[in-house]
Amino acid sequence: MLLPHGTVFAIVDGENFELYRNSGMETSPKLAAMDVPDLNGTNYSAGAKDHDKISRFQTGAPKDKIGKLEEAAHVTAVAEWLNGEVLAHRIDKLVIVADPRSLGEMRRHYHKQLENVLLGEVPKTMTGRPTEDIVQMLHA
Numbered sequence: 001m002l003l004p005h006g007t008v009f010a011i012v013d014g015e016n017f018e019l020y021r022n023s024g025m026e027t028s029p030k031l032a033a034m035d036v037p038d039l040n041g042t043n044y045s046a047g048a049k050d051h052d053k054i055s056r057f058q059t060g061a062p063k064d065k066i067g068k069l070e071e072a073a074h075v076t077a078v079a080e081w082l083n084g085e086v087l088a089h090r091i092d093k094l095v096i097v098a099d100p101r102s103l104g105e106m107r108r109h110y111h112k113q114l115e116n117v118l119l120g121e122v123p124k125t126m127t128g129r130p131t132e133d134i135v136q137m138l139h140a
Helices: 045-056 063-087 100-107 112-117 131-139
Strands: 008-012 017-022 031-033 094-098 118-123
Touching (some): 063 094, 063 112, 094 100, 100 118, 112 118, 118 131
Parallel strands (some): 094 118
Antiparallel strands (some): 017 031
């Protein structure tokens, strides 16, 4: 995958969000960390009915159900933030690297403009990894 200068990389999983920009050349990318916004994952649209039940009966709710809803809300917040950045013309080239579940949830929320600037998606968990590993994985 070619990684043009200025491309933004969103590295996402159900709990974490990292942002990088390619400050190097297309042939020898160098990922520079960007500030990550403080996102409020309150969009439980992926399971609104279940979330209402869980909120009312918190003590009896299965922890895995709560966790899945929180993860879906987190990645939805990331997708919405990315949509806003694309619409504001602050991101014009984007690559998203996310675990398969998160990537699937994010796709449900992509704006058409985000789809137009999306250079690629990688269904893999890469949060917390060194930038060299991310670049190597993208070139593989």
